[in-house]
Amino acid sequence: xxxxxxxxxxxxxxxxxxxxxxxxxxxxxxxxxxxxxxxxxxxxxxxxxxxxxxxxxxxxxxxxxxxxxxxxxxxxxxxxxxxxxxxxxxxxxxxxxxxxxxxxxxxxxxxxxxxxxxxxxxxxxxxxxxxxxxxxxxxxxxxxxxxxxxxxxxxxxxxxxxxxxxxxxxxxxxxxxxxxxxxxxxxxxxxxxxxxxxxxxxxxxxxxxxxxxxxxxxxxxxxxxxxxxxxxxxxxxxxxxxxxxxxxxxxxxxxxxxxxxxxxxxxxxxxxxxxxxxxxxxxxxxxxxxxxxxxxxxxxxxxxxxxxxxxxxxxxxxxxxxxxxxxxxxxxxxxxxxxxxxxxxxxxxxxxxxxxxxxxxxxxxxxxxxxxxxxxxxxxxxxxxxxxxxxxxxxxxxxxxxxxxxxxxxxxxxxxxxxxxxxxxxxxxxxxxxxxxxxxxxxxxxxxxxxxxxxxxxxxxxxxxxxxxxxxxxxxxxxxxxxxxxxxxxxxxxxxxxxxxxxxxxxxxxxxxxxxxxxxxxxxxxxxxxxxxxxxxxxxxxxxxxxxxxxxxxxxxxxxxxxxxxxxxxxxxxxxxxxxxxxxxxxxxxxxxxxxxxxxxxxxxxxxxxxxxxxxxxxxxxxxxxxxxxxxxxxxxxxxxxxxxxxxxxxxxxxxxxxxxxxxxxxxxxxxxxxxxxxxxxxxxxxxxxxxxx
Ligand code: ADP
Ligand code: MG
Numbered sequence: 001x002x003x004x005x006x007x008x009x010x011x012x013x014x015x016x017x018x019x020x021x022x023x024x025x026x027x028x029x030x031x032x033x034x035x036x037x038x039x040x041x042x043x044x045x046x047x048x049x050x051x052x053x054x055x056x057x058x059x060x061x062x063x064x065x066x067x068x069x070x071x072x073x074x075x076x077x078x079x080x081x082x083x084x085x086x087x088x089x090x091x092x093x094x095x096x097x098x099x100x101x102x103x104x105x106x107x108x109x110x111x112x113x114x115x116x117x118x119x120x121x122x123x124x125x126x127x128x129x130x131x132x133x134x135x136x137x138x139x140x141x142x143x144x145x146x147x148x149x150x151x152x153x154x155x156x157x158x159x160x161x162x163x164x165x166x167x168x169x170x171x172x173x174x175x176x177x178x179x180x181x182x183x184x185x186x187x188x189x190x191x192x193x194x195x196x197x198x199x200x201x202x203x204x205x206x207x208x209x210x211x212x213x214x215x216x217x218x219x220x221x222x223x224x225x226x227x228x229x230x231x232x233x234x235x236x237x238x239x240x241x242x243x244x245x246x247x248x249x250x251x252x253x254x255x256x257x258x259x260x261x262x263x264x265x266x267x268x269x270x271x272x273x274x275x276x277x278x279x280x281x282x283x284x285x286x287x288x289x290x291x292x293x294x295x296x297x298x299x300x301x302x303x304x305x306x307x308x309x310x311x312x313x314x315x316x317x318x319x320x321x322x323x324x325x326x327x328x329x330x331x332x333x334x335x336x337x338x339x340x341x342x343x344x345x346x347x348x349x350x351x352x353x354x355x356x357x358x359x360x361x362x363x364x365x366x367x368x369x370x371x372x373x374x375x376x377x378x379x380x381x382x383x384x385x386x387x388x389x390x391x392x393x394x395x396x397x398x399x400x401x402x403x404x405x406x407x408x409x410x411x412x413x414x415x416x417x418x419x420x421x422x423x424x425x426x427x428x429x430x431x432x433x434x435x436x437x438x439x440x441x442x443x444x445x446x447x448x449x450x451x452x453x454x455x456x457x458x459x460x461x462x463x464x465x466x467x468x469x470x471x472x473x474x475x476x477x478x479x480x481x482x483x484x485x486x487x488x489x490x491x492x493x494x495x496x497x498x499x500x501x502x503x504x505x506x507x508x509x510x511x512x513x514x515x516x517x518x519x520x521x522x523x524x525x526x527x528x529x530x531x532x533x534x535x536x537x538x539x540x541x542x543x544x545x546x547x548x549x550x551x552x553x554x555x556x557x558x559x560x561x562x563x564x565x566x567x568x569x570x571x572x573x574x575x576x577x578x579x580x581x582x583x584x585x586x587x588x589x590x591x592x593x594x595x596x597x598x599x600x601x602x603x604x605x606x607x608x609x610x611x612x613x614x615x616x617x618x619x620x621x622x623x624x625x626x627x628x629x630x631x632x633x634x635x636x637x638x639x640x641x642x643x644x645x646x647x648x649x650x651x652x653x654x655x656x657x658x659x660x661x662x663x664x665x666x667x668x669x670x671x672x673x674x675x676x677x678x679x680x681x682x683x684x685x686x687x688x689x690x691x692x693x694x
Pocket of ligand 2: 297298392
């Protein structure tokens, strides 16, 4: 139960006086359903609009407010010309200029002789001043803010409306007990919570908007602290859950290891031991496996699955896309058949009788290892005895999906794998509820990938060289050509991909293929299969191939508009090559107008091939939010914590939360009680329940 103290902050947007259902829906979409959500929507800018008494010494292009008397209207002969209202005031002649005006409205509302306040950008013109489309025209000065706060806005929800709502809500905001550690608060000069909100919503200069502003820092810290505390509470709870205890015999895993054409790396062995210990314990395994692209996660997953199967349980591997699920199925099935292990596949594409048969075999235990997409854990899929669920490329799934999975499969051991390393400072935010293992060693014999950066103008030359390389290579060699398609609905991007495909056909004829997100699943598969089988030399693709695809003779990766990708994305793509023993090449093509960040990113890509190093660099360049993939993944997004500085805050907040919980695990001390309020404030209600359960 949320403390009554917080009730005013959890009223609905629609209950703010003067906010109708239509507006409240728009506000909810922009900020969220509650009053508190509007408070978390912090300003993005501020305009200073001083009252100008005398225009004599005012520099042109000044934003300001003046008092004027209307002296006349100039109605233009055609609609194409502007309507002008002539005024006198502040020691000068001022014209108010309107395009797209409403003639009779202007004439009635602003009659000659009337004295009004006008605010806007004051521009010089012959013989005086003008304001094009004044921002304000009012009878009283009170209606025009001197410091005009600008909010991130959306269609139908402007700053003016937000200002009005914020000031109304602030006046209703309760005093809350202090949950910060006094020493920490004093050291950083952090204001009390209410003061912080008030100050953060009333910036006066651009500096007030910086994350280093104590008011903003306070709010950001609160948010991060609530999050870390909640994660630790869940974790306390999760680790107490009983799990399926597995006692592997080794008869399948040993056989597989014998027939593998390679030795497991030291890191793979270490991780397998960590997993075995978890599986063998009384409590549920919830483990994250971080391993760079190409570090060999699949085989680790398979060995873990086999050890569960040895003990008579089933295992499931979930991949984020159909393509990946099918690729895993093909490889894993081939390895499992000789061992006598039955593998099935289930994606959205298995329908009708095929699907029904899979479901029956799953329920009877006939299928021992099931591979699929998220379809795997939906509705009617019932296992006979599921012992281990593995999620591949976990960053593609949201934390929510992950948690729902843990909840659904009571006590089932869970291994999630990601190729996107998370900097240590962020690991706990993203994966605070999990144990973690790292595959920090690449299989032996890999050649480093050479990375080159070049402008798009080099494309013709590049195509020529690629053609030669493919024709003259002693061993079969293939290339990926990636065009960005960030948003599947972006038509221009799609056109660009198709155009590239057609252009390359001129050189490569029918030996070039195309895959993009708008193709049907089977069509995509067919093209991918032809590429994997070596029937295509060049595969033009959007980022659908981003994750997991494994084609050994692909040794060239060309990425167009590389500046549009983040480091993690580029690294993932680059990881598609360099999988065999041949030397591979990655070419990053960029346009002419590069931002500093984009330049830095491309430079970092050229300098390092280590995913963990890249992750740290990425944190510096992009900020935490994007690394955590919060935007796409539906992880609780930080709204007040500025991501550029969140690294430090997170670190401190994590330590803080750990210390608090170690001294006061049930949050009963005075600070603990206040922290409960903080948790409720950020709607961590479920997490608080765990305090009771324990
Ligand atoms: P990722 O971690 O990116 O999922 P994969 O599991 O797809 O990587 O492995 C990449 C390639 O490396 C695969 O072709 C796999 O067979 C191979 N591989 C895995 N482990 C080893 C190893 N210890 N030695 C050599 N090759 C390995
Ligand atoms: Mg993989």
